[in-house]
Amino acid sequence: MAFHPSLIFIAGALLQIILRKPNYRRAVMLSAPVLAFMLIRFLPQSAGSGFYLGLDLVPVYTDRLCFIFLHVFVIMAFIAALYGLHVNDPIQHAVSQLYVAGALGVCLAGDYMTLFVFWEMMAFSSVFLIWSGRTPASLKAGFRYLLVHAAGGLVLLAGIVFRYMVTDDLTVTLLLPQQAAFFDYLIMTGFMLNAAVPPLHAWLTDAYPEASVTGAVYLCAFTTKTAVYVLARVFAGFEVLAILGAIMALYGVFFAVVENDGRRILAYHIVSQVGYMVCAVGIGTDMAVNGACAHAYAHILYKALLFMGVGSVLAMAGTAKLSDLGGLYRSMPLALVCTVIGGISISGFPLTSGFISKSMVVAAAGEDHRILIMLVLMLASVGTFLSVGIKLPYFIWFGKDVGAQAKDPPGNMILAMAVAAFFCFLLGVWPDSLYRLLPFASNYRPYTLYHLSETLQVVAFTGLGFYLLRRLLVPKAGINLDLDWFYRKGAAAVMRIASGPVSGFNEWLGDLYRTRALRLTYKAADKLFRIDRKGLDGFIDGIARHTLILGELLRRIQTGKIQHYIGGAVVLLFLILIAVVLL
Amino acid sequence: MISSMISKLRENHESLLRYFVIFLVCLCGADFFIERHDTHFKGESVACFWAVFGLIGCVVMGLLCKLGLNKVLSRKENYYADKD
Numbered sequence: 074m075a076f077h078p079s080l081i082f083i084a085g086a087l088l089q090i091i092l093r094k095p096n097y098r099r100a101v102m103l104s105a106p107v108l109a110f111m112l113i114r115f116l117p118q119s120a121g122s123g124f125y126l127g128l129d130l131v132p133v134y135t136d137r138l139c140f141i142f143l144h145v146f147v148i149m150a151f152i153a154a155l156y157g158l159h160v161n162d163p164i165q166h167a168v169s170q171l172y173v174a175g176a177l178g179v180c181l182a183g184d185y186m187t188l189f190v191f192w193e194m195m196a197f198s199s200v201f202l203i204w205s206g207r208t209p210a211s212l213k214a215g216f217r218y219l220l221v222h223a224a225g226g227l228v229l230l231a232g233i234v235f236r237y238m239v240t241d242d243l244t245v246t247l248l249l250p251q252q253a254a255f256f257d258y259l260i261m262t263g264f265m266l267n268a269a270v271p272p273l274h275a276w277l278t279d280a281y282p283e284a285s286v287t288g289a290v291y292l293c294a295f296t297t298k299t300a301v302y303v304l305a306r307v308f309a310g311f312e313v314l315a316i317l318g319a320i321m322a323l324y325g326v327f328f329a330v331v332e333n334d335g336r337r338i339l340a341y342h343i344v345s346q347v348g349y350m351v352c353a354v355g356i357g358t359d360m361a362v363n364g365a366c367a368h369a370y371a372h373i374l375y376k377a378l379l380f381m382g383v384g385s386v387l388a389m390a391g392t393a394k395l396s397d398l399g400g401l402y403r404s405m406p407l408a409l410v411c412t413v414i415g416g417i418s419i420s421g422f423p424l425t426s427g428f429i430s431k432s433m434v435v436a437a438a439g440e441d442h443r444i445l446i447m448l449v450l451m452l453a454s455v456g457t458f459l460s461v462g463i464k465l466p467y468f469i470w471f472g473k474d475v476g477a478q479a480k481d482p483p484g485n486m487i488l489a490m491a492v493a494a495f496f497c498f499l500l501g502v503w504p505d506s507l508y509r510l511l512p513f514a515s516n517y518r519p520y521t522l523y524h525l526s527e528t529l530q531v532v533a534f535t536g537l538g539f540y541l542l543r544r545l546l547v548p549k550a551g552i553n554l555d556l557d558w559f560y561r562k563g564a565a566a567v568m569r570i571a572s573g574p575v576s577g578f579n580e581w582l583g584d585l586y587r588t589r590a591l592r593l594t595y596k597a598a599d600k601l602f603r604i605d606r607k608g609l610d611g612f613i614d615g616i617a618r619h620t621l622i623l624g625e626l627l628r629r630i631q632t633g634k635i636q637h638y639i640g641g642a643v644v645l646l647f648l649i650l651i652a653v654v655l656l
Numbered sequence: 657m658i659s660s661m662i663s664k665l666r667e668n669h670e671s672l673l674r675y676f677v678i679f680l681v682c683l684c685g686a687d688f689f690i691e692r693h694d695t696h697f698k699g700e701s702v703a704c705f706w707a708v709f710g711l712i713g714c715v716v717m718g719l720l721c722k723l724g725l726n727k728v729l730s731r732k733e734n735y736y737a738d739k740d
Binding site for chain 1: 658659662663666673676679680683684686687690691692693694696697704706707708709710711713714715717718719720721722723725726729730731732733735736
């Protein structure tokens with residue numbers, strides 16, 4: 074049986090808790106991705122097939138589509154670990170390792186049940202990365218995130234169960250649109266929620282900006298991209314994805330143009346950029362799926378770079394709100410350079426990773442004669458350069474100098490950003506280093522005179538547009554309503570009902586119990602007391618003593634914080650999982 | 657070093673702007689001579705199509721988002737604070 078790469082990260086997570094010395098924990102954080110990087114090259118195509126609980130499980134299934142995602146995930150795990158190396162928070166590091174383990178597990182899953190287990194492992198570990206923000210806002214956002222993902226997980230599970238009932242088959246395999254039944258659409262909905270496809274996207278822009286600085290770097294890489302991966306594996310060629318993806322690409326940039334919080338701007342750009350990938354998956358040709366994979370690979374690295382750059386501003390200046398920042402180029406020049414490299418990569422500048430991946434998706438739309446989609450994607454790239462390429466760095470590092478006290482972040486954060494920036498250029502300068510990993514053979518050549526002219530015209534004239542509108546685009550303090558309004562307001566309405574009629578009924582029931590039932594209880598107790606006095610005292614006293622000791626133990630465990638209980642349940646689940654895998 | 661370089665560039669922003677305009681003109685000029693390949697619709701054959709697309713796209717998107725979307729959806733920072 075092949076050694077599952079997730080086990081490396083699960084072991085890494087356990088070691089984060091067990092090891093006392095921070096340097097040992099740091100060594101584990103960095104060595105786990107290195108080990109996994111070596112291991113993924115030796116994975117067999119299919120391994121570990123086993124029969125468990127009456128289900129035929131395939132925990133390890135690899136092909137070229139899977140490999141490219143594994144490849145970038147372990148590279149990203151290394152960069153994020155390096156970025157968070159100065160943070161002395163074993164719990165945060167442990168959950169980040171579990172999160173990576175979940176992402177690798179989803180990629181490798183050959184059956185839906187294994188996929189679902191790792192899918193939920195990602196959801197439950199990632200919420201702790203949001204809570205690691207350790208602010209009241211992050212606590213609330215984490216609960217909302219958890220509820221949305223629990224709902225999405227249930228829809229996915231319903232799809233899987235129905236699929237098993239009808240087809241008696243749990244293999245994760247490509248579907249043809251005409252073959253799809255209602256349960257496949259349930260599975261697709263579960264996947265789309267994690268890919269943040271509108272209208273199921275608001276959890277992302279609500280929660281990611283509240284995560285810890287390091288947590289956000291992990292979050293931006295894994296959840297949405299594993300969703301793109303499973304969509305590409307199962308639903309490539311579904312028209313609905315092509316349309317929703319194009320809408321998504323534009324939706325994200327519209328909000329990013331008006332948003333004030335730097336990390337929320339980046340969160341909206343995850344929606345937008347994942348839109349390119351979902352759209353490409355929907356187009357479904359070999360070139361389009363190649364484009365989706367290439368763009369996922371490039372996006373993980375430049376988006377992490379952007380989150381690291383803006384995260385370092387948050388860490389050093391205490392805020393990521395554009396209206397409270399300005400003139401930081403004097404005090405944080407290295408963070409500026411790294412963020413600008415991320416900004417030009419996401420905007421698809423020549424010689425950066427975005428150019429060689431995004432242009433592939435746009436070309437695939439054109440080759441498939443989807444002109445409207447092609448134009449929408451080009452328009453989204455105009456908005457991308459406007460909001461992340463120019464607006465974000467301009468209002469943080471230039472603009473009006475607000476005299477914020479800050480300096481460049483610690484060396485490990487700069488180094489992590491430099492590594493990500495290096496990859497942005499490496500892929501841009503040497504496209505074949507990425508293209509040779511793609512699932513299908515590719516003869517696409519990004520560097521032609523026409524492509525260069527096309528791209529330079531779009532970005533340069535977008536720059537001119539920004540110059541003309543620069544006074545209008547000055548960010549103002551405040552938030553913008555999005556679809557999370559429905560469940561945030563909805564939750565408030567549920568609370569009002571709970572504290573009104575439901576609570577009233579509860580009180581009435583309590584009164585009834587006190588006035589009627591208690592009298593009966595007293596009488597019964599009196600009778601029992603007599604029996605008790607005569608024979609059971611000795612026996613009961615013994616039990617009571619032990620109960621008291623156990624109760625004291627339980628009291629200590631019960632911190633009253635629901636996050637701790639969820640954490641305990643998750644740890645227990647993982648221990649069971651490890652036991653199942655090992656036995 | 658980086659910050660002093662940027663400071664110098666900022667001091668000479670007028671000449672920077674001039675170079676930028678020259679760059680835009682060159683870009684448009686060059687587009688007349690560049691051979692098109694794999695064009696997917698008629699617009700792509702028109703010289704400077706993407707320049708016009710970028711400029712109009714940017715301005716219209718900026719105006720729409722800032723004067724439309726933002727006006728309708730903008731709320732105070734603490735809008736959800738005591739309500740969720």
